[in-house]
Amino acid sequence: TREEDKNQDGKMDQLHFKLELPLQPTEHVVGVQLILLFSYQLYRMSTLVMQSMAFLQFFSPVPGSQLYMNGDLKLNQRQLLHSCGLDTRYNVSVVNGTSPFASDYDLTNIIAAYRDRNVTTVFSDPSPVWMTGRAPDTPFIINATIRYPVEVILYPLRFWEVIKFAWIQYVSILLIFLWVFGRIKMFLFQNQVLTTTPISPVLPVSPVLSYKHHQ
Structure with missing residues (x-):
């Protein structure tokens, strides 16, 4: 044996x-x-x-x-x-x-x-x-x-294991969301999908030009 x-x-x-x-x-x-x-x-x-x-x-x-x-x-x-x-x-x-x-x-x-x-x-x-x-x-x-095969052991997760798992899931979803959002934004602006209206900025009136001389 x-x-x-x-x-x-x-x-x-x-x-x-x-x-x-x-x-x-x-x-x-x-x-x-x-x-x-x-x-x-x-x-x-x-x-x-x-x-x-x-x-x-x-x-x-x-x-x-x-x-x-x-x-x-x-x-x-x-x-x-x-x-x-x-x-x-x-x-x-x-x-x-x-x-x-x-x-x-x-x-x-x-x-x-x-x-x-x-x-x-x-x-x-x-x-x-x-x-x-x-x-x-x-x-x-x-x-x-x-x-003696490899086994799957079932046990309750410790607090820090739960935090670690949740953080990994959060970061993974966040990175995917940022990548998809960036692609969508780039597509919208490059293909002019949304109707846009250019607006010229209104310059403030100069105090010198608005001065009126009184006799």
Whole structure:
């Protein structure tokens, strides 16, 4: 099992998982249910740390030798993430390994409790490939590639983010308006679309010319 940074940006892009399950010659595998646990962390815009999972499942009427899956670990939000502070609401183990109760290890209860959360991860589009023809002395193999896709995170905007967005929109509209208004004004004057009447300025009467001599 290993993680890989394909684009060399310092962030892991996918997980290569491999599990070999030794079997007796008389044993056969016709289905797989597997939970993989992850520590999911976000550090930009919204700060979130949680424990999440990917659930792999496949069944076949024919015994298999290997199961291959290739899919995305996608973030599922039912509400906006917190925009300030560290969100650790779900930073608890998906499976309570310290519980003495058998019901806490039941797969149905684990998935039901996990799906009650407002923020989860889901293994989507797994594209399963079921291979048959296992030799009696070979193990059953599970191979999975789990990709970490680019996600759209929903969170409430902070005050300064709202101001920044509004200012960018205002400036963009203002520049477009000024450009269009300038073009319209130039067109009107160059093509004499509007009727204009030249008016000569009226000069004020000079005090010398208006002087009348009295005898």
